[in-house]
Amino acid sequence: MASKPVAPRNPGAANISTWLQGVACGVLFIVATPTAVLGVLLLMPTLLSFVADREQGRAVTRAVVLFGFAGSCAPFVSLWHTAHGMEDVWLLITDIRTLAIAWSAQALGWLLAQILPFFIGLIGEAKIRMEIARLQKRRDALAEEWSSAD
Amino acid sequence: MFTRSLDAGAMAEPSPIQTNPAELLISGSYAVDLSAPLTEFGGGQSCFAVVDRMPSVRSGVKRDLMAVQVGPMAPPRPLAFTALAGAKFDYDMQPVAHGRAASAGGGYAWFVVCPQPPGPAVWPDAAQSIVPWSETDLLVHLIRPAALLLDQLDNVGVTHRAIRPNNVFRSRAGHPVSFGGGWSAPPAFLQPAAFEPPYSAMCHRAGRGGGSIADDVYALGVLMLALASGRMPMEGLDDETVIRRKLDRGSFSALTEGLRVSAAIADLARVMLAEDPDHRPLPSLLADPMAARARRVAARPAPRASRKLDVGSQSVWEARGLAAALASEPEAAVRLLRSQAVAAWLRRILNDHTAATAIEDAVRSRDAETSIDAVRADGLLLMTAVATLDPLAPLCWRGVALFPDGVGPMLAAEAANAAMMGRLEAMIAVEAIATWVDLHPNASNAAVMRLDARQMRMTLRIAGWSGGMARLRYSLNSHQPCLSPMLAGQCVVRLNDLLMAMENMVTASAENIVDREIAGFISARYQGRMDDDFTILARTEDPAIDPPGEHGMAQLRVVTRLGELQVTRAWPRLAAHILRAAKPGLRQWQSRATRQSREAALVAAAEAGQLPGMLMVLQDAQGLALDSEAAAASQAEISGIDRALRLLAEQGDARAIVSRNTGQEIAAAFGVIAMAASVMFAVRG
Structure with missing residues (x-):
């Protein structure tokens, strides 16, 4: 599905939001560096999706981030149950299953965000075609019944 | 004499006891x-x-x-x-x-x-001459029975108008004569010119009208001369010569020229052949021939001019001759009248100032006339001039001479003569009869004739086939058979016979089963009104304007109404013919299913010959209203469907957006569920 580039409705507000997000990220990196690093690594596809998704509301990114959080929840809990150091982060990310699960979950989110609209569109279109056929048939019957030709 | 009275109403119905079923009996017997x-x-x-x-x-x-x-x-x-x-x-x-x-x-x-008459005619058709009758034989066996009959006829207001040698019969010499009927043709229709007074002889033979009993006395006088002399008066002369000689010399002189009759017969003939009908003896007086003979005709001879006046090819010397010449040469007559040559001749040569002044007044009125076209104005001028010059003359209109009560038979006799019909139509259109009556103030039934003239004009003015000359023909002749070519040989006189004749005569190739003559016949005889249908039939059917099957429907309505008068109810040939013409009328129903069901019903009714059934199928106002309502509802539904289809086509992009958003929302929902499940598993270890 082609995504439509959307211009920010209020450039000023968008700048403030971006600035606040940057500040939050900065604070997070300062206060909880391991968590932030783990989050950046595990949610890398989400960040890519955020950058690439130009649609208003970023619905695809929303699905990706939700699935990303779902796939990253266990590593974060594991990190928070340890000493919360960079070594723990290193141990987690060197476990290939951790990244695979997190990234696969985000891929699944992206995939669902892409194919679900397609299938729903197909179902809707099928229903519309059936309705059109029904109306056309009724119309033909009426036209034939009330035509002047014998 | 006869116990059975005239009964035309029962004639057409076959008698239940007739021996031959195909035999049509008159009055049932x-x-x-x-x-x-x-x-x-x-x-x-x-x-x-x-x-x-x-x-x-x-x-x-x-x-x-x-x-x-x-x-x-x-x-x-x-x-x-x-x-x-x-x-x-x-x-x-x-x-x-x-x-x-x-x-x-x-x-x-x-x-x-x-x-049947008691014997042969007193003068067989082929005979050149006969043995002259004796004076006694004439007076006793001809004049007396004739006087008795004419007196009886006069008492019931009927004239005979058919006294001529081949219509008077007797069994043998010495017996009284019997007079054949004069009822099976218009009055004086078959009378030779010699047996009619000049004012009647100059008329078209169908337009002589009933005349008066004095005209029968005249014919009886001529018959008496013929039988007395054994020779036919004025034999071998054409009608025009007979009339001119009678006008020039007087009827008695012209008719007795070359005949040898006794003085008594000559005296009686002189009074019977008086030019003025008022001077002829009444039938009751003729019953005593000696008394009638003694009556003297006091008429003075008409003044004769010292110099002739040429009217066309004719030269005239006196006023009645001038009137006859003007009547027979209408174009030359109008020229002479409008140039005042006639008035000048009357004033200077004939010294008739009264007639001259009347003619001058008529010409002035003609010149001032602007309300009618020139030809009709000339016709009125000519008619006025003739009536002025000869008060006994008939109504002379552009070369046609007739008495007002002869209009009906004239319309029947000359139906195929378009030129004559045109002249008669113009005469009726300007109410020439009323004008003629005004010029004869002593006419016995002037008021009736004026009313008749007005009614004839009104009938002529009715638009479409309900009026016009055809309707007038049948209105004025209650026993005139319908002259439609489709009914040739059928002799349809009564309305009740019409439908059966149409059933017998309708052919597959006939375009319309109702033509102008049939429409005029029905309009004159039918008590109800069919004007609307005849107006439709009078128009040429235009498929671009007229509703489909309009002519067929109109024909169906006409024959159905006629069918209501009949005992018989099945008319298969008519129904089959009308089915073809009326079938397009089914198109007034917009529903195909209704059309098909009604067509089936129509065909079934036609096969059964049921005209009312066909009409019920085609002419159903309630059904049509329901059909129209259903058609309108259907049209509204079609419009709604079209709108819906258009909307569905236009909403494709919107639907795609909704589908995408919905899909993405579902994906997000899955994400939320997955995240919640993941958190729950993570928290529980």
């Missing part, structure tokens, strides 16, 4: 024997012996019967039938019945049934 023609008894008309199928019903008739065939364009005299039937009469050839029967030509004709 008289069969015309076409194999037994009676050529010597018809007085110039075809005549056949009659077989009475119900002899027990009829009593008192001593002689055999005969049937006189009425000509298809010379209607009989129904008023005379009525008058004779209602009167106690000592007339041995009184008509017994009249009606429709098979004719020798293969079709049908109208016949008048009456007793």
